[in-house]
Amino acid sequence: MFIFLVIFLVCTSFLFVKHIIQLNPLPLYPPNKRTWFYPPTYSVGTGELQSTARQQDGNVAQQPEATPMHQDRPLSSDCESATTQSCTVEPPSTSQQVCPSQLPVAIPMHKSTDSSAFPSAPQLPADEMNNIIHSLFSPTQIEKMHHYYKCRIAGCCAVSEAEMDRIKKAKKKDRFQHEWLFRKDTSCCSQSGIWWSVYVEEEGLYCLLCRKHQSKAAQNKSETFATTPSTRFKWGTLTDHVTSAKHRATVSNELLNRVSHFQKQLNEKESSRTLVLQEVFHAVYWLAKESIANRKILPLLDLMEMLGLEQLKYFSHRSRGSLREIFITLGETIYNHICEKLQDQASCAQYYGLLVDDVADISNLEQMVAFIQYFDSEEGSLECKFLFVANLLEKSDSANAKTMREVITQQLSAANIPLQNLRGLATDGASVMTGRVNGLGALLRRDVGSLVAVHCVCHRLALACTDTNATLKKIKDVEIEVTQLWKIFDNSPKKLAAYLKVQQEIKEVTLGKKANKKITKRLKKACQTRWLSFDNAIAAVCTDMPAVLQTLRELKADPACYGLLKKFIKAKKVGSMYILKEVLPILSELSKVFQRSTINFAHIEPSIQLCKDRLLKLAESKSPVQKFEKDLEEGGHLALTEIKCCSDDIKYLETLLNDYTTALINNITARFTNATPVLSAMQVFDLTTIPSRQTTDFLDHGQQHIEVLADHYFTTDEASHAQLQAEWSVLKYDLLTWKLPESVKNNSISPAEWVMQQICKQKYSYRGHFPLMTKVVESLLVIPVSNAWPERGASKLKLIKTRLRSVMKADMLNTLMHVSMNGPPTTSEAAKSLINQCVKLWLSRKERKKLPRAPPSLSTSLQPATVQQPISVLETQGTQTEALDDMQEQEFLIAAEKFCLPAEPQLEFDTCDDSESESDSSDC
Numbered sequence: 001m002f003i004f005l006v007i008f009l010v011c012t013s014f015l016f017v018k019h020i021i022q023l024n025p026l027p028l029y030p031p032n033k034r035t036w037f038y039p040p041t042y043s044v045g046t047g048e049l050q051s052t053a054r055q056q057d058g059n060v061a062q063q064p065e066a067t068p069m070h071q072d073r074p075l076s077s078d079c080e081s082a083t084t085q086s087c088t089v090e091p092p093s094t095s096q097q098v099c100p101s102q103l104p105v106a107i108p109m110h111k112s113t114d115s116s117a118f119p120s121a122p123q124l125p126a127d128e129m130n131n132i133i134h135s136l137f138s139p140t141q142i143e144k145m146h147h148y149y150k151c152r153i154a155g156c157c158a159v160s161e162a163e164m165d166r167i168k169k170a171k172k173k174d175r176f177q178h179e180w181l182f183r184k185d186t187s188c189c190s191q192s193g194i195w196w197s198v199y200v201e202e203e204g205l206y207c208l209l210c211r212k213h214q215s216k217a218a219q220n221k222s223e224t225f226a227t228t229p230s231t232r233f234k235w236g237t238l239t240d241h242v243t244s245a246k247h248r249a250t251v252s253n254e255l256l257n258r259v260s261h262f263q264k265q266l267n268e269k270e271s272s273r274t275l276v277l278q279e280v281f282h283a284v285y286w287l288a289k290e291s292i293a294n295r296k297i298l299p300l301l302d303l304m305e306m307l308g309l310e311q312l313k314y315f316s317h318r319s320r321g322s323l324r325e326i327f328i329t330l331g332e333t334i335y336n337h338i339c340e341k342l343q344d345q346a347s348c349a350q351y352y353g354l355l356v357d358d359v360a361d362i363s364n365l366e367q368m369v370a371f372i373q374y375f376d377s378e379e380g381s382l383e384c385k386f387l388f389v390a391n392l393l394e395k396s397d398s399a400n401a402k403t404m405r406e407v408i409t410q411q412l413s414a415a416n417i418p419l420q421n422l423r424g425l426a427t428d429g430a431s432v433m434t435g436r437v438n439g440l441g442a443l444l445r446r447d448v449g450s451l452v453a454v455h456c457v458c459h460r461l462a463l464a465c466t467d468t469n470a471t472l473k474k475i476k477d478v479e480i481e482v483t484q485l486w487k488i489f490d491n492s493p494k495k496l497a498a499y500l501k502v503q504q505e506i507k508e509v510t511l512g513k514k515a516n517k518k519i520t521k522r523l524k525k526a527c528q529t530r531w532l533s534f535d536n537a538i539a540a541v542c543t544d545m546p547a548v549l550q551t552l553r554e555l556k557a558d559p560a561c562y563g564l565l566k567k568f569i570k571a572k573k574v575g576s577m578y579i580l581k582e583v584l585p586i587l588s589e590l591s592k593v594f595q596r597s598t599i600n601f602a603h604i605e606p607s608i609q610l611c612k613d614r615l616l617k618l619a620e621s622k623s624p625v626q627k628f629e630k631d632l633e634e635g636g637h638l639a640l641t642e643i644k645c646c647s648d649d650i651k652y653l654e655t656l657l658n659d660y661t662t663a664l665i666n667n668i669t670a671r672f673t674n675a676t677p678v679l680s681a682m683q684v685f686d687l688t689t690i691p692s693r694q695t696t697d698f699l700d701h702g703q704q705h706i707e708v709l710a711d712h713y714f715t716t717d718e719a720s721h722a723q724l725q726a727e728w729s730v731l732k733y734d735l736l737t738w739k740l741p742e743s744v745k746n747n748s749i750s751p752a753e754w755v756m757q758q759i760c761k762q763k764y765s766y767r768g769h770f771p772l773m774t775k776v777v778e779s780l781l782v783i784p785v786s787n788a789w790p791e792r793g794a795s796k797l798k799l800i801k802t803r804l805r806s807v808m809k810a811d812m813l814n815t816l817m818h819v820s821m822n823g824p825p826t827t828s829e830a831a832k833s834l835i836n837q838c839v840k841l842w843l844s845r846k847e848r849k850k851l852p853r854a855p856p857s858l859s860t861s862l863q864p865a866t867v868q869q870p871i872s873v874l875e876t877q878g879t880q881t882e883a884l885d886d887m888q889e890q891e892f893l894i895a896a897e898k899f900c901l902p903a904e905p906q907l908e909f910d911t912c913d914d915s916e917s918e919s920d921s922s923d924c
Helices: 002-023 075-084 126-136 139-143 148-154 161-170 178-182 208-213 235-243 245-271 273-289 294-306 310-314 320-344 401-414 440-447 457-471 473-490 493-511 513-517 533-543 545-554 559-568 571-594 601-621 623-632 647-672 677-685 703-713 718-735 751-761 771-781 788-800 810-822 829-843 856-861 889-899
Strands: 035-037 052-054 060-062 145-147 197-200 204-207 352-360 366-376 381-391 422-427 452-455
Touching: 126 208, 139 145, 145 148, 145 178, 148 178, 178 197, 197 208, 204 208, 204 235, 208 245, 235 245, 273 294, 273 310, 273 320, 273 810, 273 829, 294 310, 294 320, 320 366, 320 810, 320 829, 352 401, 352 788, 366 401, 366 788, 381 401, 381 788, 381 810, 401 440, 422 440, 440 452, 452 457, 452 677, 457 473, 457 571, 457 647, 473 493, 473 533, 473 559, 473 571, 473 647, 493 545, 533 545, 533 571, 545 559, 559 571, 571 601, 571 623, 571 647, 601 623, 601 647, 601 677, 601 751, 623 647, 677 703, 677 751, 677 771, 703 718, 703 771, 718 771, 751 771, 788 810
Parallel strands: 352 422, 422 452
Antiparallel strands: 052 060, 145 197, 197 204, 352 366, 366 381
């Protein structure tokens, strides 16, 4: 009996001691070295973590405030602070009444591991850590979860009572100890900075890292600590898991994923590099195409980024030198594309013609504008492209013909275009261009004997009209008076407002109040240098003649207005305007034909003949005089103007109409009859003039024209003369089988021009049978006869080089001219292809120079007062930059360790020499 009593007492004591140990675990150190750690509590008012330590006497020792959870700081520092925020005190007295949930947890002060042995872990924000936990566990599991962060905020230091009862009922010897969650040597991964141990009540112990990466054991494929919780609650289980190969592999994957996160950003930047450059080049191309200041590119890129093109944030080449190089690259690509077409086919005699003109820009520089005309075999059409603009007085003191010749030869040599393939030259007819001895055409003809210099047909037509006005003073007076009328209203806002008000009142009377929706029109400017200006000016005056006369009456106090009023109320003067209103549109239509981009001389003669026939028909019908009489009748356009017209006035107008049309026809004939025999010989290719084979004229048809062409292109070669005649004798049989297309029947292209284009399209097949004829046809086709393109180029030059861009350099001016004149539409597929080529060319340039980051002491040591001499800048114009993203130093160290990179990050700077990029005050 005594033995049973002893056994009962021993068991009872053992169970009592075990229960006390569960409530208050004994330390592993002597009492005088015991450390009592209280989990930090979360202050709702301040949003800060606080840690307290209870002393033996019951007082609370306040520890330094920890960093708020929402601030960015490395997790390793949190781990360190969790163990260091404790104090060495004696255990609480037994007399104190302490709630079990508030009992201190005895944690031994283990020797800390040297954190410098591991690379600093990148910080995970609190919200990101919370998202990871919510993504790995269900809401039910989170409610019963115990984790370092959750328990530290909530002040939890033990499992729930329900979990304690469940553990007791399970009657297991090994039980989970809550203080394990706060032990850094096991529960915290010093390499990743994550507290990995997670305990879920009613389930077991999980590893946050293994569950995140779904790790499995290499041998038995066990998923313990990952998808399956561990229920073996021993201290050795945690230490074994930390040192296991599965956990180490998981930590490595976590570190690689973090490095991959930064590498992903770098890869995204690298993968989007070409796309970003394409978007930037598109913006630059649009800017140059619309003749907008180059300095607007940076605000445009910022706007594009704000509107959704977020990848533009990776574009770091924003210096003046790099942006200037982008513009230059666009111009070079277009320029090289044109030159390559002539260079690649130089062996098969790719002939071309030049169109030149000189203009004074806003800087008072004498600029030569040159265009080139050639037949594009790929497109199968005649093309006219801008070639260059050059300062004539840059290396010479006079813009004479010799200087022009030197500039042309230098530019052609730089473009690797053979001068010997030049076949035509079109100029405006100035003496320096067309001089027989020392003109530009004469000097170039000494280098190229087969060159044909042409006086622009548009200028010829303008001279013919000027000659007619000089012989008929009455027509000249009308033009002068119309110009004076325009100046009166253009130079006085008050008079212009009165004129517009009179227009509105007349339209309300004649057309009703709805006519107010039709905006009143101003008079058009008439200028001698504008080929079509008089047509628009006369039409505007005749249309609003009642308003003009009424305004002049209201302003008759002004001497100029009164003088014009006295002239405009006469029937002869108004009738003369009606004649000009009918005649000038015919001349304008002829001028528009001559201004076509690639007009050929074969189309000139039919167009001139059509113009003459229309003028003769107009004189015979006397339609302008009849319309004038009809408008003077009651209800007519001029019924309220009080203009009186008698029979003598009608006879005067009929005589003036006949004299004016006759003078125009004679002057046009005189200006266009002195064409060179070579251009006249183009008519031999007109299909409509070839007689039938059955006629006797067929064999001799075209022999004279072919002889003229042979004398011009093969002056001393008799064999070539005979060969060209023989080829023509065979070719005209082939031409009889050709059928004219609808474009020829609609007069959009002449028959001779169509035939020559067809021969050039098939020159590689015709060259075997007609080698000389194909060369002659191509030489004739590329001869320019109109100088309209250089005139357009001069206008575009003045739009690009304005007062605010007056010091623009030559290379930038050529670039903007090429993009504006030769570039395809911005939204076309050709523009996309062009920009892709530009990006490839820009990326193929030399590598960008890298400069190390300047030491902080260097920037702080330089004071404004001590910097007296200019600082020399390394010239790196046109160099590209590859600036790294703003990385934290800890993150960079991890990436450097994984990829064997230098320990110190080096930033790349894009520098340029301002002296090389100061193209003007507003552009780069």
